[in-house]
Amino acid sequence: MKMGWEVKTLGKVCEIVNGGTPKTIVPEYWNGKHLWITPAEMGKRLNPFVGETERRITDLGLKDSSAQLLPANSIILSSRAPIGHLVINTAPMATNQGCKGLVPNNNLYFKYLYYYLGSIVDLLNALGTGATFKEISGGKLREVTIPLPSFPEQKRLVKILDEVFEKITKAKENAEKNLKNARELFESYLQNVFANPGKGWVEKKLEDAVDVTCTLSYGIVQPGNDYPNGLPIVRPTNLTTKVIQLSSLKRIDPKLAAGYRRTNLHGGELLLCVRGSTGVVAVASSELVGANVTRGIVPIRFAEHLVVHEFGYYLMTSTEVQYQIREKTYGAALMQINIGDLRTVTLSFPPLKQQKVIAAKLDSLSAETKKLEAIYKQKIADWEELKKSVLQKAFNGELAEA
Numbered sequence: 001m002k003m004g005w006e007v008k009t010l011g012k013v014c015e016i017v018n019g020g021t022p023k024t025i026v027p028e029y030w031n032g033k034h035l036w037i038t039p040a041e042m043g044k045r046l047n048p049f050v051g052e053t054e055r056r057i058t059d060l061g062l063k064d065s066s067a068q069l070l071p072a073n074s075i076i077l078s079s080r081a082p083i084g085h086l087v088i089n090t091a092p093m094a095t096n097q098g099c100k101g102l103v104p105n106n107n108l109y110f111k112y113l114y115y116y117l118g119s120i121v122d123l124l125n126a127l128g129t130g131a132t133f134k135e136i137s138g139g140k141l142r143e144v145t146i147p148l149p150s151f152p153e154q155k156r157l158v159k160i161l162d163e164v165f166e167k168i169t170k171a172k173e174n175a176e177k178n179l180k181n182a183r184e185l186f187e188s189y190l191q192n193v194f195a196n197p198g199k200g201w202v203e204k205k206l207e208d209a210v211d212v213t214c215t216l217s218y219g220i221v222q223p224g225n226d227y228p229n230g231l232p233i234v235r236p237t238n239l240t241t242k243v244i245q246l247s248s249l250k251r252i253d254p255k256l257a258a259g260y261r262r263t264n265l266h267g268g269e270l271l272l273c274v275r276g277s278t279g280v281v282a283v284a285s286s287e288l289v290g291a292n293v294t295r296g297i298v299p300i301r302f303a304e305h306l307v308v309h310e311f312g313y314y315l316m317t318s319t320e321v322q323y324q325i326r327e328k329t330y331g332a333a334l335m336q337i338n339i340g341d342l343r344t345v346t347l348s349f350p351p352l353k354q355q356k357v358i359a360a361k362l363d364s365l366s367a368e369t370k371k372l373e374a375i376y377k378q379k380i381a382d383w384e385e386l387k388k389s390v391l392q393k394a395f396n397g398e399l400a401e402a
Contacts, residue, residue: 007148018100019097067096074101079135100138118391179372190314209307220260232288234284266301
């Protein structure tokens with residue numbers, strides 16, 4: 001830290017204010033004139049300045065709860081679920097109990113405080129306690145220290161940080177836009193293939209396009225607990241990558257799969273999620289021979305004389321097929337599609353030779369897209385690291401005037 005700077009606790013330079021929630025069953029407490037914010041709403045915001053909120057409370061709601069109005073240019077910190085969201089209110093505002101309001105005194109520039117708190121989110125999380133979710137108490141927050149240069153120096157540092165962060169934000173936005181464009185290019189080509197079928201394309205129901213050994217059945221209903229060195233089983237939660245590998249799977253007692261031989265995996269088949277996130281598709285790697293699936297997955301093996309395996313993956317992820325799956329999905333608490341409806345999904349595909357050409361083109365484009373995604377994701381991560389580095393330098397007194 002730079003010589004001449006003081007070190008104070010937040011309790012010495014801020015008033016720390018708890019939030020509260022009026023009873024939601026009392027209509028007279030809500031839809032009033034007072035702004036009121038929660039951690040969930042804070043997490044949605046890209047701009048740190050907040051002058052409007054999703055919900056408001058009345059004078060009575062303020063009076064009959066522990067909620068308190070914070071003056072404009074306070075810093076609002078989410079103190080639980082999660083710890084670390086930060087906003088600056090541009091108008092008087094109350095919060096729920098998941099927030100702490102920090103009202104800086106005359107020697108502390110509000111935006112300097114905002115940037116400083118953003119630089120110590122990891123520390124604030126480390127100070128949090130709790131079993132269900134971590135929360136930082138007002139007492140612990142008051143004991144957190146802050147380096148305190150003169151007020152003019154605080155404003156100078158904030159000016160530099162504003163300029164640097166504006167440049168970083170623009171660079172990040174460009175990288176994110178390029179990432180979005182790369183993904184959209186692939187999706188556009190994929191959907192164009194299936195939206196414009198050409199000569200020789202045929203239509204069949206899914207049940208008429210699968211191999212005679214594929215029954216389009218649900219997997220194991222009650223897979224039970226982990227069983228060391230047991231039978232690998234694929235669950236809907238595993239369908240996060242295109243190819244499912246053995247190492248990521250839970251293992252169960254092999255006896256539980258005795259009545260589910262119809263869903264034994266041969267390796268290479270498509271795995272379609274039919275419960276929860278219906279329509280998600282992955283591929284079983286060749287090492288999954290003999291493994292099984294749970295109730296939420298239906299294995300699909302296409303008849304080789306009708307559909308090339310590689311093409312089948314893109315076919316099942318196409319807008320035309322995914323739309324039908326969504327239309328046939330039902331449920332409120334748990335979305336699902338039944339086997340009878342799944343079997344009637346209509347597929348449209350060209351001759352095998354053309355399928356191979358299309359699949360090769362999509363594989364190539366997919367690989368190129370993934371390379372671009374990796375580049376842009378790394379750029380975004382680098383910009384985030386630069387932000388942390390700049391903040392650290394600022395509060396160590398190492399930031400020269402730009």
